Amino acid sequence: MYDRLQSVEDRYERLNELLSDPTIINDSKKLREYSKEQSDIQETVQTYRQYKETREELKDAKLMLEDKLDADMREMVKEEVSELEAQVEELEAKMKLLLVPKDPNDDKNVIMEIRGAAGGDEAALFAGTLYRMYSRFADAQGWKTEVMDASPTGLGGYKEIIFMITGKGAFSKLKFENGAHRVQRVPETESGGRIHTSTATVACLPEAEEFEYEIHEKDIRFDAFASSGAGGQSVNTTMSAVRLTHLPTGIVVSIQDEKSQHKNKDKAMKVLRARVYDKFQQEAQAELDQVRKSAVGTGDRSERIRTYNFPQNRVTDHRIGLTIQKLDQIIEGKLDDVIDALVLEDQSKKLEHASDE
Structure with a gap:
């Protein structure tokens, strides 16, 4: 571990030199690349340096105990040794976590796509519930939400809604939301009080910057058409709606x-x-x-990851066996307990793999 930490510190020093080089300063792509790399390892380097300093202080304190000291001074030094040993232990644990490979997408903005799946109108309403849940969570984090496209069904439901969440670390917290979400509740239209089960799928994609992934114009087919609202009525007679087809992959966006x-x-x-x-x-x-295997599931869009049971006010995340009896708060955007548990599980698994390697 210490060899790896030393190599990270060496690389940090080398990046300092590169970022002072006029040829790099004048090359915006390399400047951005090296600045990001340095920013990514800065906390690791600072923690490693703090660890080395604390180890030196501990070594000096232990040497003092070998000297002839009066009782009060000896007691003070012993307390200092005890405190420094605890600090060294904490810093070692932190360094192990910092050495876990970081997801390069963690700091990115997010494009989320929610679609009503099995369950007809009730599934569309559930898609609307999920959209509001994520919007409120984003607001609480100080992030910005912007709807990219939506197919509303009335009563607050959506056949599909695509939106962007802009904010530092958005992907790191929302990346585990990929998959099928299941709801169990009594629909308002159900007179007999019968519980219905519906599903909606969530895709959480990191925003890709142009410099990271370039899509060539020759690979895109562009079509324009007249917009239409819910039910098919024309809301705009101009050809403002667009459809892009990425020819190499067949991916279509309207x-x-x-x-x-x-x-x-x-x-x-x-x-x-x-x-x-x-x-x-x-x-x-x-x-x-x-x-x-991935720590908290494969991220497959078809994988059922979570159940929202309204009659029992219960949310269960099936990947980590987490059950929380406060669904009413979670759908209001208070997702921290769920997300923190998923992040912790992911880190724990990665630490296990890192220690095995």
Whole structure:
């Protein structure tokens, strides 16, 4: 572990030199790349340096105990040794966690796609419930939410809704939401009080910046068409809605949320870039999963990850066996208990794998 930490510190020093080099300063791509790399390892380096300093202080304190000291001084030094030993232990634990490979997407914005699945109107209503839950969670984090496209069904439901959450660390907290979410509740239209089960699927994609994944114009087919609202009635006779098809992968994105074709195309490009980027990441992850299973599920969109039971005010995350009896608070966006448990499980598994290697 200490060899790895030393190599990280050496790399940090080298990055300092590179970021002072005029040729790098004038190369915006390399400057951004090296700045991000340095930022990513800064906490690890600072913790390692603090650890080395604390070890030196502990060594000096222990040497003092070998000297002839009066009773009061000896007691003070013993207390200092005890405190420093505890600090060293804490810093060692922190360093182990910092050495766990970081997901390069963690600091990114998120494009979320929620679709009503099995259950008809009730599934669409549940998709609306999930959208509001994530929006309120985002608000509590100080993040910004922007709807990219939506197909409302009335009564607050959605056949599909695509939205972006902008904020530092958004993907790190929301990436475990991928999969099928199941709801058990009595629909308002159910006179007999019978509980219905419906599902909605959630896709959580990291926003891909242009410099990270470039999509060439020649690989895109662009189509424009007139927007239409719920029920098919025309809401805009101009050709403002757009459809982009990524020819190499066959991925299609249609956006008609804005009245401007230009704005719709910009939004569609963001969604398309994220979906294509995600597709290649999913394929790479699938290869890794053949060797080693993911900590909290495969991230497969069809995998049932969570059940929301309204009659019992209960939420169960099936991947980690977590059950919380406060669904009423969770659907209001108070997701911290669930997300923190998923992050902790993921870190624990990664630590296990790191110690095995």
